[in-house]
Amino acid sequence: MTSRRGFLAGLLASSLAPTPSWADLGRPAFLTAAKDPDGSYLLAGLSEAGAIQFTCPLPGRGHAAAAHPTRPEAVAFARRPGRFADVIDCRNGTPLARLEPPQGHHFYGHGLFTPDGSRLFTTENDYENGRGRIGIWEVARGYRRIGSFDSGGVGPHDMLLRQSQSGPQLAIANGGIETHPDSGRAKLNLPQMRPNLSLLSLDGQVQEVMELAPELHLNSIRHLAISSQGILGFAMQWQGDPGADLPLLGLYEPGTPPDLLAEGDPRLRNMRGYGGSVAFSPDDLTIGVTSPRGGVVQVMETRSGHIIKEHALRDVCGLATARSGFIASTGLGAIAALTGHTAKQLRHHDLAWDNHLVPLT
Amino acid sequence: MTGPPSYVFWKASDLKHIIFALAIGAAFTPSLVRADIVDEILDDQVLPAMQALAESSEDLAQIAQTICRPGASPLRDAYHQAFDAWVRVSHLRFGPTETNNRAFALAFWPDSRGKTPKTLAKHLRSADPALLTPEGIAQSSIAGRGFYALEFMYFDQNFTSAKPHEYRCALTAAMAQDIAVNTAAIHRDWQDSYADQMRSASGRYQDETEVKQELYKSLNTGLQLLADMRLGRPLGSFDKPRPKRAEAWRSGRSQHHIVLALQSLQPLAIALADGDQDLIARLETAFQKPILRALRLDDPRLAGVADPANRFRLEALQQEVNDLRALIESDLGPSLGVLAGFNSLDGD
Incomplete structure (x- = not known):
């Protein structure tokens, strides 16, 4: 029932702020890509309870998306080696712009907007030079490319915004793996790979670079999460021999050595060497990591690093912070709430949810 | 790192599950x-x-x-x-x-x-x-x-x-x-x-399909362990075979484990085929090939991985196990409502 106050507030909002906003779509909590059983691909907005609030078609399989902070616009990246990304008006699916990286670059599938929504940053592969780049796009001018800078490593994948004392910075997971579109997804540099987590100012100045010990150089740092205190969680993918007993999740507080979680716990093997998505619980006390290969979400205590729960979820990959813990999505269409020691299916959609659940903030 | 593992902690958290599981067990009379x-x-x-x-x-x-x-x-x-x-x-x-x-x-x-x-x-x-x-x-x-x-x-x-x-x-x-x-x-x-x-199937598993899928997953777990670990680890690469990575080579059990694993996975796969005679026949054939090859290896420690003359037999065995996995994934999985993983097979 509409209250008088609500009605008036709505009237005010519509007259004073005619610009489109996420409220037009019911303020979705997450964006995620999916495959429809008919073979087509789409981008969806989900509520905190896992209900679909909108969908719009995608021209091909997506990977992650970036949501504009205020306008109901999303940038949907093609999966790597992605030659384009589409900016979509999520209210009706209208394509607003198509981003194409310069000759010799392709997208890696992740990107983010500055908090004021004026700029978009994209992770890219400068494949002729084997270097990671961050592309900069100006939103107000129809997403025009205005420059790029070095990502601080090879194979930049996930990227987050972090507030530091010196202002906002980009946290970039440089996975370390060199690929070239001519050889598809083949990994060209495993013997030499050196992944890192780089912190860069928004104009591309390297502020910090975190590398793991040399014996972990085959552990590709790929996906990131950030706590309310600015501590970064990083999930890794092991490129060495299967069966090695290795950490796949770490915490990094800039200025201090990284902290690898659950080291020595045999249950890490249940992850099959692959961390898919990572997220903190809302109280920052735990951090979760998914493994589609292992069909498991492991939840670890941030303070002790111990695994406190394993949730079995087939083909799980997407994971995000939710009010009561975590929310996870699977390739079988499930959206599940992970709270404490229980996993509860919130919804089941006849869709295959793709890799990530991107929170809208 | 070899710090003391904190088992007491794990036990404390696991105990809750045991109690929970027991409570479920008592609450439901199997239907x-x-x-x-x-x-x-x-x-x-x-x-x-x-x-x-x-x-x-x-x-x-x-x-x-x-x-x-x-x-x-x-x-x-x-x-x-x-x-x-x-x-x-x-x-x-x-x-x-x-x-x-x-x-x-x-x-x-x-x-x-x-x-x-x-x-x-x-x-x-x-x-x-x-x-x-x-x-x-x-x-x-x-x-x-x-x-x-x-x-x-x-x-x-x-x-x-x-x-x-x-x-x-x-x-x-x-x-x-x-x-x-x-x-x-x-x-x-x-x-x-x-x-x-x-x-x-009314508590931990919501329905019979979930139970079958759990069993199917274990079949895949076994085949993957066999191909990637039991065979894959000692095989290494042609230039760098790793015989000392063979499972239980000290006791000369490496070859034997391959046979045992195949022999225990076969009846599981056959049972999951649920009377589909055509599929059962194909599964029987696909299991018999690697079982016979594994039995005939005469290489208890899989030392042959480092010997070009014998290595190809182990590679062929690994290929047969992978063929078996492919058959199970394409023909058995769908009948149990299990499609190839959208995310698990992709990776990024």
């Missing part, structure tokens, strides 16, 4: 929906195999109390029997085997960082009497427990005559006893509650 496939797999395969594991482990523990000499044949026979029984269930990695990390404590393999010999050497150096008690060993590093650790004590020259002699004897007896305690707990959980939870 006796006849789940033929599930009953058949539980009654003909899982429960007898878990019983055999518990009983042969108990035999091993008994004998290890009285015989210390690693070369003594009654001891070795008992060890082989119990280890065989473990390999036959090593794909059933869900439920009771995962409580308190029981399966890892029985089978810490692969051991890519050599933690098992390091842990055992540390135990022998410290000669800590606490490790000789069931509680003490249960809280010690899993790398020093189970069948693979015991293999070092029985077959590796650095350990078979390690000093102090008395402590070594007592430690191996305690390790065997620990295996018996663990396998008995697994068997008890299966018998007392877990099998019923799979049959009634």
Whole structure:
């Protein structure tokens, strides 16, 4: 029932702020890509309870998306080696712009907007030079490319915004793996790979670079999460021999050595060497990591690093912070709430949810 | 890093699950929906195999109390029997085997960082009497427990005559006893509650489909372990074969494990085919090829991976196992409502 106050507030909002906003779509909590059983691909907005609030078609399989902070616009990246990304008006699916990286670059599938929504940053592969780049796009001018800078490593994948004392910075997971579109997804540099987590100012100045010990150089740092205190969680993918007993999740507080979680716990093997998505619980006390290969979400205590729960979820990959813990999505269409020691299916959609659940903030 | 693992902590959190599971078990009377496939797999395969594991482990523990000499044949026979029984269930990695990390404590393999010999050497150096008690060993590093650790004590020259002699004897007896305690707990959980939870499928499993999918997943787990670990690790690459990575090569069991694994996965796959005669025939053929090849290898330690003349036979075996996986994924999975993973096969 509409209250008088609500009605008036709505009237005010519509007259004073005619610009489109996420409220037009019911303020979705997450964006995620999916495959429809008919073979087509789409981008969806989900509520905190896992209900679909909108969908719009995608021209091909997506990977992650970036949501504009205020306008109901999303940038949907093609999966790597992605030659384009589409900016979509999520209210009706209208394509607003198509981003194409310069000759010799392709997208890696992740990107983010500055908090004021004026700029978009994209992770890219400068494949002729084997270097990671961050592309900069100006939103107000129809997403025009205005420059790029070095990502601080090879194979930049996930990227987050972090507030530091010196202002906002980009946290970039440089996975370390060199690929070239001519050889598809083949990994060209495993013997030499050196992944890192780089912190860069928004104009591309390297502020910090975190590398793991040399014996972990085959552990590709790929996906990131950030706590309310600015501590970064990083999930890794092991490129060495299967069966090695290795950490796949770490915490990094800039200025201090990284902290690898659950080291020595045999249950890490249940992850099959692959961390898919990572997220903190809302109280920052735990951090979760998914493994589609292992069909498991492991939840670890941030303070002790111990695994406190394993949730079995087939083909799980997407994971995000939710009010009561975590929310996870699977390739079988499930959206599940992970709270404490229980996993509860919130919804089941006849869709295959793709890799990530991107929170809208 | 080899810090002390915090088992007490894990146990405390796992205990809740046990209590919860027991509560569920008591609250539901199995509705006796006849789940033929599930009953058949539980009654003909899982429960007898878990019983055999518990009983042969108990035999091993008994004998290890009285015989210390690693070369003594009654001891070795008992060890082989119990280890065989473990390999036959090593794909059933869900439920009771995962409580308190029981399966890892029985089978810490692969051991890519050599933690098992390091842990055992540390135990022998410290000669800590606490490790000789069931509680003490249960809280010690899993790398020093189970069948693979015991293999070092029985077959590796650095350990078979390690000093102090008395402590070594007592430690191996305690390790065997620990295996018996663990396998008995697994068997008890299966018998007392877990099998019923799979049959009634109204608590832990929401429906019969989920139960079948769990069993199907274990079939895949077993085949993957076989192709990628049991064969893949020693195969390494042509330029860099890794014979010392073969599973249980010290006791000459590597080839045998391949046969055992295939022989226990075959009836599971056949049962899951649920009477589809055409599919069953194809599965039989696809299993027989690698089983016969594995039996004929005459290479107990898989040392042939480093010998170009023999290596191709192991590569062919691995290929046949991978063909089997492909057949199961394409023809058996869909009938159980399991499609190839959208995310699990992709990766990014």
